[in-house]
Amino acid sequence: MRNRGIRQGVLQVKLLAADDEELLKLNSQLNLNLSLKELKTIKKYFQKLGREPFDIELYSFSQLWSEHCRHKVFRGLILDENGNILVDDMLKSYIAKVTEELNYSWVISFLKDNAGLISFDDEYSIAVKVETHNHPSAIDPFGGAATGVGGVIRDVLGVWASPIALIDVLCFGPLNTPYKSIPKGIKHPKYLFRGVVKGIGFYGNNMGIPTVAGAICFDKGYIGNVVVYAGCIGLVPTVKYGFWAKPGDQIVIVGNSTGRDGIHGASFASSILDERSEEVSRPAVQIPDPIVEEKLRRAVIKIRDEDLASGITDLGGGGLAVAVVELADRIGGGAKIFLDKVHVRESNLLPWEIWISESQERMLFSVPKSKINRFLETVYSENLEASVIGEFTRDRWIRVYYFNNLICEVETDFLLHPPKIVRKAKWSKPILVESEFEEPEDYGTLILKLLSSDDICSREPVIRTYDHEVQGNTVIKPLHGFFAGPSDAAVIKPLNNSWKGLVISVGLKPWYSRLDPYWMAASSIDEALRNNICVGGRRIAILDNFTWGNPEKPDRLGSLVRAVKACYDFAKGFEVPFISGKDSLYNESPLGPILETLLITAVGIIPDIRMAVTIDLKASKNPLYLTGLTLPELGGSRYMQIIEHDGGSVPKVDLKISKSSMNLIRESIDKGYVNAVHDLSDGGLGISISEMVLSSQYGAEIWLDKVVSRNINRDDFLLFSESNGRFLVEVKRNFEDNFISIAEKLGAVFSKIGYTLSNNCLLIHGLKGSLIVDLSGDDLRNAWKSGLRA
Amino acid sequence: MVKYKVKVEVWLKDNLVDAEGKMVEESLKDLGYNVQSVRVGKSYSFNLDLSNDSLVEKVVDEICRRLLANPVKDKYFFKVMRYEE
Amino acid sequence: MVKYKVKVEVWLKDNLVDAEGKMVEESLKDLGYNVQSVRVGKSYSFNLDLSNDSLVEKVVDEICRRLLANPVKDKYFFKVMRYEE
Amino acid sequence: MNILVIRAPGTNCDVETVRGIKECGLNAITVHTDKLLEGSIDLFEFYALVIPGGFSYGDSVRAGAIWAAKLNSKLLNSLRDFIDDGRPVLGICNGFQVLVELGLLPGWNDNSTPSVALAPNISGKFECRWINLRVANVNNVFLRYFSKNSILRLPIAHSEGRFIASKNILSILEKNGQIAFKYCLPNGKPADMLYPFNPNGSIMDIAGIMNPAGNVLGLMPHPERAVYFWQLPTFPSNIAAKTYFGDGYWIFKSMCDYIIEHFQ
Numbered sequence A: 001m002r003n004r005g006i007r008q009g010v011l012q013v014k015l016l017a018a019d020d021e022e023l024l025k026l027n028s029q030l031n032l033n034l035s036l037k038e039l040k041t042i043k044k045y046f047q048k049l050g051r052e053p054f055d056i057e058l059y060s061f062s063q064l065w066s067e068h069c070r071h072k073v074f075r076g077l078i079l080d081e082n083g084n085i086l087v088d089d090m091l092k093s094y095i096a097k098v099t100e101e102l103n104y105s106w107v108i109s110f111l112k113d114n115a116g117l118i119s120f121d122d123e124y125s126i127a128v129k130v131e132t133h134n135h136p137s138a139i140d141p142f143g144g145a146a147t148g149v150g151g152v153i154r155d156v157l158g159v160w161a162s163p164i165a166l167i168d169v170l171c172f173g174p175l176n177t178p179y180k181s182i183p184k185g186i187k188h189p190k191y192l193f194r195g196v197v198k199g200i201g202f203y204g205n206n207m208g209i210p211t212v213a214g215a216i217c218f219d220k221g222y223i224g225n226v227v228v229y230a231g232c233i234g235l236v237p238t239v240k241y242g243f244w245a246k247p248g249d250q251i252v253i254v255g256n257s258t259g260r261d262g263i264h265g266a267s268f269a270s271s272i273l274d275e276r277s278e279e280v281s282r283p284a285v286q287i288p289d290p291i292v293e294e295k296l297r298r299a300v301i302k303i304r305d306e307d308l309a310s311g312i313t314d315l316g317g318g319g320l321a322v323a324v325v326e327l328a329d330r331i332g333g334g335a336k337i338f339l340d341k342v343h344v345r346e347s348n349l350l351p352w353e354i355w356i357s358e359s360q361e362r363m364l365f366s367v368p369k370s371k372i373n374r375f376l377e378t379v380y381s382e383n384l385e386a387s388v389i390g391e392f393t394r395d396r397w398i399r400v401y402y403f404n405n406l407i408c409e410v411e412t413d414f415l416l417h418p419p420k421i422v423r424k425a426k427w428s429k430p431i432l433v434e435s436e437f438e439e440p441e442d443y444g445t446l447i448l449k450l451l452s453s454d455d456i457c458s459r460e461p462v463i464r465t466y467d468h469e470v471q472g473n474t475v476i477k478p479l480h481g482f483f484a485g486p487s488d489a490a491v492i493k494p495l496n497n498s499w500k501g502l503v504i505s506v507g508l509k510p511w512y513s514r515l516d517p518y519w520m521a522a523s524s525i526d527e528a529l530r531n532n533i534c535v536g537g538r539r540i541a542i543l544d545n546f547t548w549g550n551p552e553k554p555d556r557l558g559s560l561v562r563a564v565k566a567c568y569d570f571a572k573g574f575e576v577p578f579i580s581g582k583d584s585l586y587n588e589s590p591l592g593p594i595l596e597t598l599l600i601t602a603v604g605i606i607p608d609i610r611m612a613v614t615i616d617l618k619a620s621k622n623p624l625y626l627t628g629l630t631l632p633e634l635g636g637s638r639y640m641q642i643i644e645h646d647g648g649s650v651p652k653v654d655l656k657i658s659k660s661s662m663n664l665i666r667e668s669i670d671k672g673y674v675n676a677v678h679d680l681s682d683g684g685l686g687i688s689i690s691e692m693v694l695s696s697q698y699g700a701e702i703w704l705d706k707v708v709s710r711n712i713n714r715d716d717f718l719l720f721s722e723s724n725g726r727f728l729v730e731v732k733r734n735f736e737d738n739f740i741s742i743a744e745k746l747g748a749v750f751s752k753i754g755y756t757l758s759n760n761c762l763l764i765h766g767l768k769g770s771l772i773v774d775l776s777g778d779d780l781r782n783a784w785k786s787g788l789r790a
Numbered sequence B, C: 001m002v003k004y005k006v007k008v009e010v011w012l013k014d015n016l017v018d019a020e021g022k023m024v025e026e027s028l029k030d031l032g033y034n035v036q037s038v039r040v041g042k043s044y045s046f047n048l049d050l051s052n053d054s055l056v057e058k059v060v061d062e063i064c065r066r067l068l069a070n071p072v073k074d075k076y077f078f079k080v081m082r083y084e085e
Numbered sequence D: 001m002n003i004l005v006i007r008a009p010g011t012n013c014d015v016e017t018v019r020g021i022k023e024c025g026l027n028a029i030t031v032h033t034d035k036l037l038e039g040s041i042d043l044f045e046f047y048a049l050v051i052p053g054g055f056s057y058g059d060s061v062r063a064g065a066i067w068a069a070k071l072n073s074k075l076l077n078s079l080r081d082f083i084d085d086g087r088p089v090l091g092i093c094n095g096f097q098v099l100v101e102l103g104l105l106p107g108w109n110d111n112s113t114p115s116v117a118l119a120p121n122i123s124g125k126f127e128c129r130w131i132n133l134r135v136a137n138v139n140n141v142f143l144r145y146f147s148k149n150s151i152l153r154l155p156i157a158h159s160e161g162r163f164i165a166s167k168n169i170l171s172i173l174e175k176n177g178q179i180a181f182k183y184c185l186p187n188g189k190p191a192d193m194l195y196p197f198n199p200n201g202s203i204m205d206i207a208g209i210m211n212p213a214g215n216v217l218g219l220m221p222h223p224e225r226a227v228y229f230w231q232l233p234t235f236p237s238n239i240a241a242k243t244y245f246g247d248g249y250w251i252f253k254s255m256c257d258y259i260i261e262h263f264q
């Protein structure tokens, strides 16, 4: 099949005469991860060129046409069971459409660059990107998670922004999963948890970027596949964001030397984990070195401020191959690359390995010839290595040389346009039996049990291992107040001469996917926005990150389409644009597909951080209001999980109720009518009120018969329903009337359910009027702080 | 049950640039020592209990490959010694 | 000029809790291995050129005290071996 | 009257440190260590030296060791002259580690091998949290705005902060009044090694020490992260109390006012 090529280190591959079977054999021999249709398209292309390809050319396709780089499924044509078109290009028809239709002037760049950009004030913009790094973290949790953080930081550097905050969202199997139940080749959740948390902290702490928000959840749907999302937020003077590269500009690679680590990362990220993954995939895992990236950050900012480059991009999935081709495309041209010029870390690298290596901490620049000396001086002054490896050309060809031999010559356009894929999707509503059960007797114990469960308890053992204060701009911290209670969102004050702040929050409700991925997505959006609004956020933009199973299976794709459809419906309904996102598919293991997971990240602004509101109660004798409607929506709730029942109805989103609730909170924060706000989320009213009390020196007394609800006549449903669109508010008593009149003006659903107390305790009266919960702040705190000891 | 004392050393493979080693080399030169080819590795020592019939070399090798070393970039050696309490 | 190959090992003193060792121990236990008393150390290997009359042990000890170990918390061992190129 | 904030690869708290100093009315600039070693910048143009936090050289060998070796090779004598001249030197977190590795703290002999150490935290983890500190001695350049036994709230963020010294050394430190801060309970009682009040297992709860003359201070907590009211974990409740500055501000302010008085 293969012949020794004439050129050193390069093999010519016999493709032109290969039949389908031989193509597939070649595919697996070279580890290309391409489909037959793609292989045939490539074969036809080389028939047209009239020559056999070199291995490096095939590897280029393997990277550039990977799911990871091209979003083939999201861009594909999806048919229903009968072969009718369900949707063509989900990215365009659902996600981008929201942003296009809303057409806000403050959205600077969406869904096209390394990160999405929104304006912050007249001078600055905010860049945001969230990445998944599931596969590498499953194999090597420390290295995988660390390089996930490193990669997303480079995405933000890749739009000339300086990183100011990080977020991480992690999903693991239950920590108490029995060892015996774990298939071979898969690591225990505890091991993954420790390694991932350590890796994330390692990278962010070393770089000096505060990790300010995130989420952690546990579910048996993650035993086979772990989820690691890492996000980065950056700040850039708006005029400095842009791309000015022209043909003739020099291509410079800066940073770490290139090695054999991370070869095939992009195609690995689009394949399925199995028993062999640990051995086979280890090479795909990269080695993190945050100190090099710290130097890169300084260099990028200097280069930006002194206008020394005309373009920048990170070297991520697919390495040089992908970065060079994409930049060439943005210029509308091609590129000439001399691979022997790349600074390498090991001596015996093959040219194709240099071309697709994913060694970390490297960035690619285009530099006008006239500035190249000053550019290099700047880079060297930070003790970084750099190599000029080629230049951009006017003609639309990618030409790669190795010691004067031309070893790759393919058109830019062809490299960027894999054949469109067509896939079948189907979704059928799961048949769930409604379970019936008695009301519990002892609500106090139940609340403590929920508070101490791994899903709800304090994330302190994790959060404390992340530096969330470095840079000195973290106003609302993930754990805030005298008792370090759980914040709904983080607030950053990025500029010294302005009180304006940035509000960062997340929404994550994957366990609702079992009931309906549509309402799972809607609930995630509602939660991300709620959390943001609680502290005073507004003008919110969001990001979507999907983690799903094998899209070649119609049921997996069917649920994906439903979730993406909800993203359109509710982002549009809430009038919040998508500015960036990412999908990670093929998350499968011998245990089946991963629990379908959508992370919504929300970034808002607050005009003056001095108005920011936290969840801790701030005085006694103030009224406590609950906004929004409580429905018997306990499907997938934390309550049902803890009493081990399935079924129930999934929380839906009523746009009108949610929006009026949110507007009420925002206006009352603006006017200074409220002291504390917390949204109702995991564990419902019972847990939210507990969290407010355990965060403060004051207490609360509430009456469940005052809660506005429909079709509920049980205390447990009132306490633990997870209906969306609800907030608990401590209103300043002398502004109570003002609060009510805003609520009425907005047509919000709301009621006064109780008061704050001077004693640090929680009292809850049930429907029958009797006291069903009587707990001290210490009881609540001790329970809440007792969990997550891995 | 058999008890072993194990010592493992993990080094970056020889053909890979050792960034930490270079840094240490520079510092030692700054301090006036005439050193070359500095490489930095990690050492581990631990006690290991095995059931009678397991092969200690095989288990320690597995430990190295799964946790202590990344076979793609690292080389490793180990020594085992049986002991009684 | 005399040439030496030097190997140094640095470990936290026995009476100090080795936190990294504890973490490694937990991870190994998570992976199902029955290990105890894990300790983690650092190793250095380098070549050293000395003028004929200097005492190699003295120089290497100085290197350890000045850079590779902090004698307040670390213990260290080294081996030196003369070699010809 | 400029203050020098030096950095090395991996330093990452320089920007907010400069900001904190400027808030007190003096100017501060950040300079790469290489510039000082090359000699293109002269230490004596500055009236104080601040070594900020971060992970210099990736904490290779051990935290602060490589940076200390760099400074040791070319600058140690100038640093000693600088200190003998009464100019303040402040080491924060990684900077504290560097001062210890250089032997400039405790700073009572000319031997540059360290006599104390900052070992990995006993928890085995990086710890980022707000802690309480009790001021043990105010007769120095940095703590003039506090009284003895006042309680400070500052954040820590490190993985190698466990202060270690022999009994003998500890008794000299105590005798000389060189212990600047100790970790304590919120009510000011000794933390007595209790985690997380003593967050890293430091012997005698020691969080910071100084030289006998009181112009060199090293501490694990980060004053630059406690300069403004909005950086404090008690925000927004503290707005009502009209506290504008946090305890970190007063450390910088003390240093700056000292410089103005002594060198202007």
Ligand SMILES: Nc1ncnc2c1ncn2[C@@H]1O[C@H](COP(=O)(O)OP(=O)(O)O)[C@@H](O)[C@H]1O
Residues within 6 Å of the ligand: A167, A168, A169, A170, A211, A212, A213, A214, A215, A216, A456, A459, A462, A463, A466, A477, A478, A479, A486, A487, A488, A489, A490, A506, A531, A681, A682
């Ligand atoms: N993995 C994590 N990394 C950083 N911060 C986290 C992480 N997990 C949770 N947090 C933070 O802890 C606080 C409480 O989290 P959580 O209880 O999940 O909040 P909510 O229920 O409002 O989503 C939030 O500020 C959140 O950002």
Ligand SMILES: [Mg+2]
Residues within 6 Å of the ligand: A487, A488, A531, A678, A679, A681
């Ligand atoms: Mg919340």
